Amino acid sequence: MTSTPTTARRSKITPEREQEFFDAVLEQLREHGYEALTMEGVAARASCGKSTLYRQWKTKPQLVAAALRANRQGTLVTVDTGTLAGDLREAARIAACTSGRDTRLMQALGHAVLSDAELQAALREALVEPELAAFAVMVERAVARGEITADHPAVEFLPAQLMGVLRIRPVLEGRDADAGYLLRFVEAAVLPSLGLTPPGTPGPTGTP
Template sequence: MTPTQATAARRSKISPERAQELYAAVLDELREHGYEALTMEGVAARACCGKSTLYRQWRTKPQLVAAALRAHRRGTLAAVDTGTLAGDLREAARIAAGTSGRDTRLTQALGLAVLSDEELQAALREALVEPELAAFGAMVQRAADRGEIAAGHPALEFLPAQLMGVLRIRPVLEGRYADAAYMERFVDASVLPALGLAPAP
């Protein structure tokens, strides 16, 4: 049994509704106190549960935080398939924009821990980053199969960094979150021209 399967098996012992309550408690603690000050004890107290429940289901703080962040997301890039790469990228941008305000605040709350805590990095990559990278890979592969773009196009390497990065940096540069209109303009003006593609209709 893989670590992911083992985690899913443990999680099945509580109801989905209760899991959402626990995730909400995690995110509230994260927003209020940041990652470093977040504790399993604090989450248990806020969620009115035993600390052993959290350890039994998720084992460690990084795994619990990663699971809460994943459950918090709305929409999935894996479901995107418009028939063209331009359309897929614009739809991916809209999905990303739908969570930019909420997720950006939470990402900022993780602070330096994301860079210094290897266990947290690994948990976030498994729960959040790798599924998105796989979705981008599937979009590109479909486009290559349709003949829209060469599989080795040099700009493809930077797609995830472009779309994920602009979500994080706009609040820093302009004091505003990257909403759907902004993300669509970014794709049309920057991403698609770099790929040699026309904007989606």
């Protein structure tokens, strides 16, 4: 019963105007962190009424999650190279496109990610679950092609490996996880863990 009015309201905001809202959110998030970010502050920066934001996104966590999702460049959903190794390399390239910006924004969220249940749920829905689903599809295709078995023990850790290395390199080395770094990680750690020997690498018997 309520879906039609909501749709009508949302249709009044152009993609360009919506991006202005998201830019205001990200600017405030980078400058002040999540706790200090307010709907009032975003509205003032975007020159709109606070009610406009609440009609569209209902809560601050939902607005922040939507802004972070819009900030992403590329998506794993469209990746399909024909092999699992190729898919994982392409996933690494996509992740590298926004690794620096995404890492800094996640750091700006601070401990709120762990302490705010509503924020956790919004981020999982907007950012995490779509990527987990994309990894699952990659694995399903690989199993169907006979590249790996469905019960391969390393499959469980694929998302944690690729998502984790994005966050930890800035902490360990003070540098973003760029494409070269992520591709080396995939070749040296991810593919071998799946039993997918990179091209040109000697196999167990010492032969290529």
